[in-house]
Every structure is written in structure tokens, then in C-alpha cells.
Amino acid sequence: MIKYTLICNNGHQFDSWFSDSGSFEKLKKNGHLECTICFSKNVEKSLMAPRVTSGSDKKKKSFISAQSAVEKEIKALKDKILKTATDVGENFSAEARAMHYGEKKEKPIIGKTTVSEAKDLAEEGIQFLPLPWSDDKTN
Numbered sequence: 697m698i699k700y701t702l703i704c705n706n707g708h709q710f711d712s713w714f715s716d717s718g719s720f721e722k723l724k725k726n727g728h729l730e731c732t733i734c735f736s737k738n739v740e741k742s743l744m745a746p747r748v749t750s751g752s753d754k755k756k757k758s759f760i761s762a763q764s765a766v767e768k769e770i771k772a773l774k775d776k777i778l779k780t781a782t783d784v785g786e787n788f789s790a791e792a793r794a795m796h797y798g799e800k801k802e803k804p805i806i807g808k809t810t811v812s813e814a815k816d817l818a819e820e821g822i823q824f825l826p827l828p829w830s831d832d833k834t835n
Contacts, residue, residue: 704731705738732826735815770828777827781806788824789813796822 698717703709704786710732714720723729729739781804784791788807794800806827809817817824 701737702729702731703742704734704740706731706734706736706738708736709742714730722794734818735811753769774827774829780804783807789833791815792817792822792824793820796820 697713697715699711699713700720701709701711704741712729720729724739730737731739735771784805784807786808788805788809791800791805795802797804803833814824814826825833
């Protein structure tokens with residue numbers, strides 16, 4: 697497996713895993729790659745720093761503590777969002793649209809939507825943000 701940092705024509709960066717170096721080219725050629733943020737199909741490999749490993753336990757421990765710090769920050773963010781936002785479940789797209797068009801009072805919401813609906817929301821100029829975690833039941 698190989699991990700590439702990818703960038704779309706709108707400047708969004710994201711990571712993706714491929715079975716080998718040729719897999720990226722094959723998927724790109726066949727139009728099967730798209731930006732995870734704006735869904736653009738114009739995706740290229742970004743410049744990446746090589747991963748250099750050493751036998752130093754000190755470096756490994758600092759990486760683990762840095763990872764733990766990021767995990768703590770994500771957990772704190774998740775807790776804050778879950779305390780302040782209303783979970784609208786599968787009605788996310790409808791609720792976001794109603795608030796965007798002034799049919800409902802704006803408030804922080806979380807919920808689920810399909811990729812197709814997310815594309816439609818983005819095309820309508822409705823701002824939303826995918827959360828950096830999945831449903832607790834499946835995580």
C-alpha cells in the first residue's frame with residue numbers, strides 16, 4: 697500500500713491510499729478520483745516529504761504523544777459540537793436548505809447526507825463541513 701497526498705484544482709489537499717503506484721494513474725485515467733471536499737475530478741499528486749524512520753525510541757515516543765494530543769483535540773471538538781449542535785439525522789440536507797433559504801432559523805446542526813446531496817448543497821452555495829470522525833456505532 698502507498699499513501700499519496702492529493703490536491704484538486706481548487707487547492708484542497710487530502711490523503712488517499714493506493715495498492716501500488718500504478719493504481720493512482722489507472723484510477724485518474726478512468727475518472728475515478730475526486731476531491732473529498734468539492735468533488736472535483738481534476739486531482740493530482742501533491743508534493744510529499746519522504747517518510748524517514750530511525751531506531752530512536754525518543755522520536756517514536758514524541759510521535760505517539762503528538763498523535764495523542766491530536767486525538768484529544770478531536771475528541772474535545774467532537775464533545776463541543778455534540779453539546780451545541782442539534783442532530784437532525786438523515787434530514788441534514790433538508791434542514792440545511794431550509795436555514796439557508798430563510799425558511800427556518802439558523803442554528804448549528806449535525807447529521808447525515810449522501811455524497812450526491814452534499815454535491816447539490818455545495819452547488820447551491822450552502823456551506824457545510826464534513827466532521828473528522830464517523831458514527832460512534834461503527835467507529
